[in-house]
Amino acid sequence: MADPEKLFKVDVVTPDGLIYSHRSSIIDMRAIDGQRSIMYNHVPLLTPLAIGDVKVKRSREMNQVVDHIAVSGGYIEFSNNVATIIADSAERARNIDVSRAQAAKERAEKRMKEAREKHDERSLERAQIALRRAVNRISVYNSKK
Structure with a gap:
């Protein structure tokens, strides 16, 4: 039997409140010092984000869903398999x-x-x-x- 997929929680918060909350297998984003990817059990980190696209991949399976979120700066904090993005502003692609x-x-x-x-x-x-x-x-x- 295959191991269950390892997912972690992703929350995106702006001054207006929580705008996104899902479980993910990997997220990709642009930090001010370059492109970053985070997977399950990543080492804890806190880093500032650049203006860019945050891609939240919700599954590693064939039917992978990728959510795109436009962020305008902010920070990402990852620890204990929870990624929290605190952004100046953020919008999901479908809401732009x-x-x-x-x-x-x-x-x-x-x-x-x-x-x-x-x-x-x-x-x-x-x-x-x-x-x-x-x-x-x-x-x-x-x-x-």
């Missing part, structure tokens, strides 16, 4: 309003152009972050297809 994300992307590009013309480094930096967030949301939305 892609037209709103596209509008945010266009606004950010416009603000970047204006900031460059005015040589306003601080505004340029904020616009670049807004652009990365919008592009990430669009990319995560498209990953669900």
Whole structure:
């Protein structure tokens, strides 16, 4: 008889509350120092996250379900087979309003152009972050297809 699949709990929390809670066989995410993957019985860790796609694989079987979550920074803490992501903002791919994300992307590009013309480094930096967030949301939305 095969060993039962080893799953661990994954929770994603934002200032608005719990937005995701499932069991997973592996999660992939982008930390500020590079790509990370976590599996059952991983060593404890606490690391800051970059703007990116968190992929939660809920099964290693043939019918693997992968949930995509757009996160805009935050932290992941893993211990005792519980992964907790505390994010500044997070959205599941199925909940992303892609037209709103596209509008945010266009606004950010416009603000970047204006900031460059005015040589306003601080505004340029904020616009670049807004652009990365919008592009990430669009990319995560498209990953669900």
